[in-house]
Structure formats: C-alpha cells, structure tokens
Amino acid sequence: MKKPFALSLIAAALLAAGAARAADPAAKPAGVDAATAQKLEQQIDLMQQQLEALKAELGQLRKQNESLAAQQQQQAVQVQEVAATASAKPEGGISPNLSLWGYGEIYYTHPVHQPEDTTADLARAVFGIGYRFDDRTVFNSEFEVEHAVSSADDQGEFEVEQFYVDHQLAPWVSVKGGLFLMPFGLLNEHHEPTNYYGVQRNFVETLIIPSTWREGGFAFHGDTDIGLTWDTGLTTGVNLANWSPNPEDPLYRTALQLENSGAAPLQASHQELQLANAQHLFEYGSLNYKGVPGLLVGAAISTGTSKASAQTPDQRVTLWETHARWTPGAADLSAVYARGSITGTAPYNTLNAGGSNPMPSKFYGYYLQGAYSVWRHNGYRLAPFVRWERYDMGAGYEGIAPGFSPVPGGLASDGRPWPQPYDRVWTYGANFYLNPHVVLKADYQSYQTNSDFTRFDLGLGLNF
C-alpha cells in the first residue's frame, strides 16, 4: 500500500506544479517575445507528455491496487493473519487510540430428512472495542449476542468473548492478561465468518476444540525472526462438575442442535470465566511456524485437573491438536487433528451407572479441507470447497455398568433412537465474497452415522 500511495502523492505534486506553470502564460506580461513563448509552449508540451505518462502510470497503479486488494482478500482467508487485535482494526473517530470492529452471521439450515427442524438463526452478532494506551499496551474486548434475543426466557446469550490487556515487554515477547482466546487450531482465534469455509464452523473445531474457546488467565507470547510464533500461559480450565451424566432426553436431534447443545466434552465443561472454579489452573502452550510464505503449521496443548464430583478423584483433562494450512496460489488446503482425554472417569461413571451421557475418557476429531478460488472479478470472489471430517466425542469410556452401553440402546421418549456421539461428515459448498468483508455461503453436509442430520445450509457473514 505504501508505494502506490507515495506515487500518488508525487503525481499530485507534479500535476499541481504543471497546472501552476500552465497558468503562467495567461499571466505573463505583455511584450514577451515569440521565442520565449515558443519555449514555454514546448515546456508545456513536455509537461503534458509527462502528465500523460503519469496518467498511464496511475492507471497501472490502480490496477495494481485492485489486484493487491483481491490478493489481500485471499490472504485474509488463506493465511489467517488477521488476529482479533486492535492493530488489525480500524480506529474510531472518538479517539485515535480507540478502535471498533464487529462481525456476525445468519444461518438458514434445512435438515433434509427432518424438514420440521428447519431453522433460521442470527447465530451471533459481535462487537469489539479496543484501546491502545501506548505503543506497547493495548486493550481488546468482544461482546457477543447469540441467537438474536437474550433474556431469562429466551434461548440466546449475551457474553463477553474477549477482555484482555496485552503489553509488549520487548520486541520479542509480550504478556497478556484477562479473558482471551486459546491459540488452538485454525479457527478458534480467527472465528469470523469470512475466515472459514462453510455456513457453520467445522465439527472438529466445535466439538473437540470448543470454539470459541476462551479462558481467563495470563500468558506470554512472541515472534521470532525465523517465522516461529509461540504462546504459553496459565488459565482457568474446565470444570467437570458441569457434566450432566443422565439427561432424560437426547441433548440434540439435529446437527445445529448438536453445535449449540454444549454436549461435547469440553463444551460441557469449559467455564468462560463465569464465576469460574479456579481452584485448579490449566497450563497451555502453542507453536506456529509461518516462515514459508503460504504455509502455516502449528500445534498446541492444554492440560490441568478438575473434579467431576466430591466423590471422584482429581481428574486430568488434556487437549492437544496440530494443524496445517497451505495456500499455493488460488488453492487453500488445510487440516486439523485434535484429541482430548479425561482421567478418572471410571468411578464417576459408576456413580452414575446407567446414565445416558457417561463421561468419556477419550475424544478426538480431524478434518481435511480443500478450497479453490475459481473466479474473481471486481472485488468478488467465489471459492468452492470440500471438507471431510471425523469426530468422536466418546472414543473411550470407562466404568460403564455391565449390560449397559454408553449411548442408550433403546428408543428415547420421542420414539426415536438416541443419536450417536461420533460421525463422518462430508461438506460441499462455496463461499462467495462480495468483498473481503462480506460473504455469502452455501453448503450441503452428509452424515454417515447420524444420517438424519444431513442438511442444506445458507449463510450470510460479515466482518469489519
């Protein structure tokens, strides 16, 4: 952006100078000789030629600008460099240090085998406020309304998604404290709808990595010259006492309900700094390598202890993941593998024998995704994609009573089988960008196990 801007200034200065000099002949005193006049005309002609050249150059620069804008749009999606920080956000008018931003998304989801469950939802509307106190200290916050209406009698929620202060200690290390996003996977820190493919977020980074996953605590982070970024800290962790071991009815009947039910292991137990039990803190660490243009590889781990009930021993909860993204040209290839474990589940499940929702000892998921920008024009961009993913929220159980299964084998009270906590899902769809900040989405998801979940989705997302 700097070069075109500088050239534009030079061009403007030359134009102004040329215009001033072109005006001179009209102002010249009477009696100027013909030779001088001719010389001046020659100079004017020369300047006109220079102007034409500049015009041509400007035209080229405009094209370059358009090209760069499109490239930036692609990079925003591909490289996911747009962190939710004030530095990446436009500054407001109240104070040059104040920044405001926002994002949100609206869904329409149509389960093809259960049309009665077709749902439209303003899934989330998020507004961010940031403030730069000085060159080294910045505050960021995000406030989110989920499902449009939030009250005691409604299904929506109003929640603080981020609320932290980041301070640079040295060029290579900063410290942050407060409620912040956990640096896991490709999506959690970059969960704006323009940053991912598909109407809804993928299952691996919803059910295994509980996006949008945030914890309260503090952390150190920094970059290195070789393209390695690191982040490590101490945070609040999950509270297994929040687990519901024996719901009378299935917690979800559709894919959308699954995403919103909080049924997944860490969804059910993460605390979001809401009077969080902080007796036991969790440690985490993450590494990402961005040293090769277009390539991102990384991994993260979080671990700590919790306690599901007074009668159970301390239980260690661990989640780790590894991820990669490669964006050669118009292609966008990515993969995530995430796996979690909970110890000490056997006594807990025995104390809740026969329950319809035993606590798993293992859970995992992974996906492979490919997208390609097939068409760009005048700021528009169309990127079809395909994703295959597998998730298993209950890959292992301990302490299940003899003769009983982790998922009830009979019919639920609605006369239908209980849904299984695992599946393999194909997603086909496309993101159509009106510009880098507004995206229309469509996809079709096919479920191998819970085939009733198969659905068609439409979505509108924005981010500014």
Add this chain to the structure above:
Amino acid sequence: MPASDEGKMGTMLTGFSTRLRLSGALVLCAALAACSGGGGSSGSPDQLSAAARLGQKIFVDQTLSVSGKQSCATCHVAGFAFASDNSAGGPDHGLPVPLGGPNMDLSGFRNTPSLMYASFIPAFFFDGDGNPNGGFFRDGRAATLADQAIAPFTTAFEMANADAAAVIEKLKTRPYLADFTAIYGADVLNDPDTALKRMGAALAAYETEDPDFHPFSSKFDYWRNGQATLTSQELNGFALFNNSTKGNCAACHPTTSANGSTPAMFTDFSFDNLGLPRNANIPANADSGAPDYTPVNSDDGVHTYYDLGVCGPLRDDPGLNKSGICGQFKVPTLRNIAVTAPYFHNGQFATLADAIGFYVRRDTNPEQFYPTDSGGNATKFDDLPALYGGQFLVNINEPSSDANYAGNVNTGEIPYNRRLGGQAALTPDEINDVIVFLCTLTDGYDPAHPAAQVLPAQCRAAVTASTP
C-alpha cells in the same frame, strides 16, 4: 409435627410388630451410623435449639388432640421413616389412609407421607413452564413445613380441634408451656392463631434440626462416599433406575445432588399424574357410602369424589385450578421407600414390586390394574374424571384401542409411554434389581456392621440367588 394431611386414628403404637422391631433397629443403626461419622450427620437433644426441643415434645404429645390419643408421631412413626404403620395389626387396621377424629374412627383421604428429608422441600411454586413444584402435603398446598405441621391440629378427621384457640387451651395445660413462653413470650398465648403458628415453627425446627429426619446414613450414601460397596444386583438396579430407556426413574427421582453439596434427594419436587387406579379401600372413594365429610366434587355419574391432587378438593385454591395439571401429585423422595409402604398418594400398592410393576405395565397390561370386563374392556385411569383424561376405555384385545390418548395422565415419558401388547420397560428380574437398589436407600446402614441392618422382607425377597 402432628399427623399427616391424610389424618390417622389410633393409639400410639401399643406393641412392636416384627416390621416395627426391624425398623426400630434401623433407626438405632441410623443413630449409630451417625455417631460413627459415616454418611449421616450426628445429633443429640443437646444439639437441638430450644425451639427444636420444644417441637420434639409437641411432636409426641397426644394430649393436643381431641381424642387424647393422637399426636404427630401417631401417623409419622420413627420406625417407619416417619410415615405411618399401615400393617394389619397397626393403628390403621391395614387401611391405606390413617384414622383420626374425636373418636379415632374417621378415615383420612391420603396415604401418610414420610417426613424424612421434608425439610429440604422448597416452597410451592410454578416453574417457567407453568408446572407446579414443591410445597408440603402431597398437593403442595402448605407453603412451609411449619404451615403443614399445624394443619392436622384443626382437621376434623385428624386431631379434630375446633380451632386454634382449642389447641392453645390444651397447650396451656402442658408441662412444656414454660418452654414455649420462654421462647415466644407469654403474650402470644392471647393470640391463638399466632400461638399455633409458633407451635408450627417449633415443630419445623425439630424436623429441620434433628438428624433423625435426615441422617443420610443409607448404604447408598456410604457407597457414594466410597465407604461401602454395592452388590452387582444393587448396582444393576441402580443403572436400571437411572437409564433413560429402562426405568428412567431418575428423571423425577434424581440420584445426584441438585446443588453439588446436599446429597441426592431422590425427588425433583415436581408434580406428576400417573393415572393411578382408584383405591376401593379408601372409605372416601365409596361414593354413596363415603364418610359425610368427604368433599363432593363430581357429577360425572361415575364418582362423586375424585382426589385431584394439586387441583383439590383438599387443596382449596381456585387460582391454581389449571385443568391441565388436575390429578397431579408431588413426587416424593424415595429415601427409605422400602419401609414406607403402602405406595403412592392413595396407598394403592402394598409392595415395591407392585408399585414398580404398575409403572412398567400400566399401559402394556392395563387389565392388571384397572377394572376390566370379560370382553377385555378396561377402564384406564379410573380415578380421574373423563374431563381430565380419566375413565379411558381400551380393549386389551385391540392393540390400537389405546391410540390417540389425550388427557392429563403422563403417557409421554419412559416407562409409561408404552402401548397395549408392547413390552414392559422392565422384566420381573429387572424389577427385582430395582427393588434391591431402592432398599439401599434405607437409612441406618453401618458400613462396619452391614449385617446389623435388617431390611424389610420385600427387600430380602427381591435378592436373587445368583447375585452376590
């Protein structure tokens, strides 16, 4: 507190039946267990407040009744988990409802509920979905334990005092009057209504403070604390009890703590309409032969009186008469359920096997529970007016004849969402397993001396030989 809302006549226990001896041992065990610091809390009279000690004296004082033969303890017998002794040789002569009144010959309307763990019941309220919750008596009509405690003093078929003034006149003759005035002052005696409320407060304090009412000393409690081991049959019964597609009992009788600290209450304090059969052994159900104080509330040509629970008639609260909840009764705790027979609000079933059998076969085999003629026509839910979904005619030979039921009886939840000819949610063996689990909810278990707790015969009978 005085007698139950259903009333109870009879003298204090004049002897110890076998069952009572067993239960007495149970309570002793409870005290021992409590003192041993096991699952229960410990307590002694010295640890009770002055009000609670006063309440304890009132609780057992028969002089406060017109008959001179009835106290709270007459119907709420410690050896029966503070429910009644309904044995044939007991004070109620085997009736499912207690006897009371001036001559101890007037029958009540409902089976006496246990007072154990009653102090954990929340005040009556409607939840966000409009469903009733909590409250005291089986219909939740008393807001507090104290309110409930004083009602039987002036109920005609219970302690039968004409009014509060009559109760207070008796109180003035009692040796613990000085205790009463020391706590509440002497002036309150000039205001009988208030004085009676103070008596209720003392009774509530006793039931709240004395760990005999909530020892948490069952085998289940010790097991939860890692101090006892359930047999495989008990554990299987527990799993069946919990499982959403089998017993699904835990849906209304939760087996986990509601707040993370107080042990499981085995009730969620909700209300439900199970469509229980009409109990012909309750005198009030005799229509033309019913006692003259029976409230007539039906002209449907079938019965003149129906006990509609939260809709009345014992609950006189027109503002709560939502037709959709008529016939609902409060879900009771299942702690000590093995020693509180008979079961349900009308005492219809004498054993746990019968009670659980009703749950799981009510809809698959209605002929086992409801009037059925030789042609196979069964009248389900015969203790509920047709207006609320009662008197539902089905033919056991026509599987589709029970389709499209629309009424107040719960036919949606497991296990009572079955249909004619279908498979019961629990097999007889599984019912036995659930029974032996329920028996682990009996207070008085001593992990150091497990054999010291002698459970009722129905518990022993349910233990299968093949299961250790």
